Amino acid sequence: MIVVKKLVKRFGLKTVLRGLNFEVQDGEFVALLGPNGSGKTTFLRILSSLARPTSGEISVAGFQLPDQASAVRRNLGVVSHLPLLYGDLTAEENLHFYGKMYAVSNLNQRIDQVLELVGMLTHRRELIRTFSRGMQQRLAIGRATLHDPQVLLLDEPHTGLDQDACGMLDHLLREVSGQGRTIVLTSHDLSRVEDLATRFDVLSQGVITASAGRIDVRRNGLAEFYRLALAN
Amino acid sequence: MRPDSTSSPLPAQKSSSRPNASYIKSIGAILWKDLAAEVRSRELLTAMLVFALLVILIFNFALDLDAATRRVATPGILWATFAFAGTLGLNRSMALEKDRGCFDGLLLAPVDRSAIYFGKLISNLVFMLIVEAVVLPVYSVLYNTNLFNPGLVCVILLGSLGYVAVGTLLSSMAVQTRTRDVLLPILLFPVIIPILIAAVKASSGFLQGVALADNMPYINLLLVYAVIFTAVAFMVFDYVVEE
Numbered sequence: 001m002i003v004v005k006k007l008v009k010r011f012g013l014k015t016v017l018r019g020l021n022f023e024v025q026d027g028e029f030v031a032l033l034g035p036n037g038s039g040k041t042t043f044l045r046i047l048s049s050l051a052r053p054t055s056g057e058i059s060v061a062g063f064q065l066p067d068q069a070s071a072v073r074r075n076l077g078v079v080s081h082l083p084l085l086y087g088d089l090t091a092e093e094n095l096h097f098y099g100k101m102y103a104v105s106n107l108n109q110r111i112d113q114v115l116e117l118v119g120m121l122t123h124r125r126e127l128i129r130t131f132s133r134g135m136q137q138r139l140a141i142g143r144a145t146l147h148d149p150q151v152l153l154l155d156e157p158h159t160g161l162d163q164d165a166c167g168m169l170d171h172l173l174r175e176v177s178g179q180g181r182t183i184v185l186t187s188h189d190l191s192r193v194e195d196l197a198t199r200f201d202v203l204s205q206g207v208i209t210a211s212a213g214r215i216d217v218r219r220n221g222l223a224e225f226y227r228l229a230l231a232n
Numbered sequence: 233m234r235p236d237s238t239s240s241p242l243p244a245q246k247s248s249s250r251p252n253a254s255y256i257k258s259i260g261a262i263l264w265k266d267l268a269a270e271v272r273s274r275e276l277l278t279a280m281l282v283f284a285l286l287v288i289l290i291f292n293f294a295l296d297l298d299a300a301t302r303r304v305a306t307p308g309i310l311w312a313t314f315a316f317a318g319t320l321g322l323n324r325s326m327a328l329e330k331d332r333g334c335f336d337g338l339l340l341a342p343v344d345r346s347a348i349y350f351g352k353l354i355s356n357l358v359f360m361l362i363v364e365a366v367v368l369p370v371y372s373v374l375y376n377t378n379l380f381n382p383g384l385v386c387v388i389l390l391g392s393l394g395y396v397a398v399g400t401l402l403s404s405m406a407v408q409t410r411t412r413d414v415l416l417p418i419l420l421f422p423v424i425i426p427i428l429i430a431a432v433k434a435s436s437g438f439l440q441g442v443a444l445a446d447n448m449p450y451i452n453l454l455l456v457y458a459v460i461f462t463a464v465a466f467m468v469f470d471y472v473v474e475e
Contacts, residue, residue, distance in 0.1 A: 050339055052474055074342035082333030084340075088269035100261035101341035103254045127272070128332075136332075143337075 001026045001151060001182040002047065007056035009042055016042045018206035020056070024199075029183040031197035033190065033226055038203045040186040044155045047184070048078045061150050074102070077144030077152045081159035083136040084143065087129035091120055091139050094128060095146055102147035110146065118142040118172060134165025141172055145181075152176065154185040158192050170196060194222045202229035258343040262351025267358070269328065276324045280363045284317035285370060292374050302375050307435035310371065310379075311428055314364060314388075315395070319417050321359050322399040325352065326407035335407065339473060349400060349469040353462070356396040364388055383438035383447070390451065391431035394458035398423050401465040405472050430454045 004022040008015065016039045024030050034040050045051040047060060049069040058065040061075035078084075085094045092111060099107040115121045118138040128136060137157060144152060154173075158166050173196055177183055187193045193200070200222065201211045210229030217225045270276055291309045295301075329335040329352075338348050368388075372379045399420055406416040434450035436442075 048340060050336055050474070070342045070344070073340055076340070078336075078340050080333055080336070082336075084333045084337035086265065086269055086328075086334055087332060088272040088328075089265065093265075093268060097261055097265045098337070098341070101258055101338070101343060103257065103342075 001028070001061060002184065003057070003059040004047075005057040007043075007046065007058065008054045009039070009046060009051070010054045016206055017046075017053075017056075020203075020207050022201070022208055024182055024184060026182055027180050029177050029196065029198045030185070031193040031200050032184055032186045032203055033188065033193070033200060033229075034186070034203035035188060035230070039206050040203055041155055043203065044078075044080075044153050044184070044186060048076055048153050049073055074147070075150045077147070077149035078155075079137075079140050079144045079152070079157050080155040081157065083128070083140040085128045085136060085139060088127065090125050090127055091115065091131075092124040094139070095143060098143050098146055104147050114142040114146050117145070117175065119168075132165070133160050134162065134168060137161060137165065137169055138172060141169070141176065145176060150182060152181050152183045154183065156186055156188075158187065158189060166192065190222045190226055200225065202226060204230055255344060255347050258341065258347040259351045259354065262338070262348060263355050263358075266325070266352070266355035270359070276321055276328070276359055277362060279324060280317045280321045280359065281366055283320050284313050284363055284367050287313045287316060288367065288371050288374060297375075299376070302377055303439060304436070306371075306375065306377055306379070306439060307432045310367070310435065311391070311432050313367060314360070314392070315421070315424070315428060317363055317367075318360050318392075318395055318399060319420060321363070322356060322396070322403040322420075323406075323413055323416050325356055325359070326403040327412070330407050330412075335473075345470045345473060346466045348473075349404070349465050352404070353396055353400045353465075356400050357392060360392045360396055361389070364392065377439075379439075381438050383444070384435055387431055387434040387438060387451065387454065390454040390458060391427055391434075394427040394431075394454055394461060395424055397458055397461040397465060398427070401461070401469065401472065404469065408473075427454060427457050430457070 002022065002024040004020060007017050007020040009017040020043065032040055032043070042051065046053050046058065046065070049065055049072055052066055060072045063071040063075070065072055086097070089097065092115070095111045095114060096107065099111065104110055112121070115124050118141055120135065120139055120142065123131070123135065128139070131139070157169060161169060170192070173183070185193060185197065197214065199211065199213050200217050202209050210225065212225060288309065295305065297305055329338065339345065368379050371377070402419045402423070403416050406412040406419060409415055430450040430453040434447050434454065437447040437450065
């Protein structure tokens with residue numbers, strides 16, 4: 001579903017990604033771990049076609065980046081630590097706007113489904129700026145899945161959420177993941193992703209330094225796996 | 233990849249297969265979104281209107297002009313007002329996109345990115361024309377000058393189109409920097425000098441009853457400038473907004 005080969009990204013003289021290789025199979029839920037500044041966000045921005053790679057090959061959902069960026073975007077949903085929602089529009093209006101941008105058919109019916117999925121049906125006519133951070137993030141997942149993408153990219157979605165909101169978001173992510181989507185989630189909070197992901201990759205200094213499935217990681221614990229990956 | 237689409241609570245959605253219809257619908261969606269948000273918040277229009285009215289009020293008291301000088305000075309005062317108020321509007325319009333990461337949301341949509349440019353251009357033009365529609369009668373009363381001239385209206389439409397064509401492109405660049413409020417006027421004003429000169433000259437011509445043929449070079453310049461910059465923006469917008 002996602003294949004990345006020898007990806008390099010430079011900002012001026014600074015090299016953020018140094019020949020990164022990465023592969024995700026259909027339906028996998030990959031947690032991309034790494035310390036601040038390791039290049040997680042830059043990597044996800046390149047995968048989502050928001051940034052152009054300096055060099056390397058990228059394929060998402062069978063389409064090449066950056067040449068087939070529009071086709072990639074059609075198959076992609078993105079959730080970041082910002083909700084990407086308009087504060088002066090209601091929840092329903094935001095979804096309606098994005099639905100038009102993605103040319104979603106049966107839009108009204110689809111909006112109802114998505115609002116129900118994220119538990120926001122009763123808040124559909126409320127303005128986003130009146131929402132708590134947790135509610136905004138739940139609706140952000142609704143926005144990202146509105147066009148039924150095959151791949152979901154989540155960049156630190158738990159940032160700024162309290163314990164209850166995190167729990168609710170995790171529940172929602174499990175539900176979305178259960179629908180067979182391929183998910184890549186970045187985080188530096190190990191406890192948050194331990195029970196969510198099926199695979200754990202560690203990104204450090206611009207390359208993937210370790211990768212393991214949930215069963216392998218559970219032998220010694222995710223914290224130990226992460227510590228060893230950073231020490232390598 | 234999917235386990236079974238019939239058992240999924242989220243059945244697969246088919247998208248429109250007509251790219252042109254989708255392109256126009258995207259432009260319409262952005263315009264609708266900007267207008268709906270502005271109807272709720274009234275942030276952008278209020279700021280532009282208050283600023284524009286203050287500028288003409290300050291000029292009125294500061295210059296204290298006699299009737300003949302007023303006619304000569306009117307086009308300059310008007311276009312200076314439109315340009316300053318327009319900059320405020322362009323900055324605010326893009327800042328609202330940056331708020332909560334919405335600009336990334338737009339860029340992630342599977343549409344040709346020029347559709348985003350045209351959507352923003354049309355909404356910026358609408359806001360600018362609303363401000364101008366309020367400023368003109370107020371100016372007429374304050375300066376005791378008749379501005380209800382079809383030629384002048386035509387110049388204002390063309391000048392505003394050229395202004396927002398350049399301004400929308402440059403504000404999309406400036407919004408990605410930390411110093412966007414300062415950067416936009418620095419980038420914008422040198423580029424729009426030809427528009428301002430042509431608009432002031434053409435407006436002056438219409439207000440002083442100069443023959444249409446004598447005004448045509450300025451109108452042509454406004455038209456060419458608007459067309460060229462819209463075409464340039466259409467070609468480069470994708471690169472301008474990408475990291």
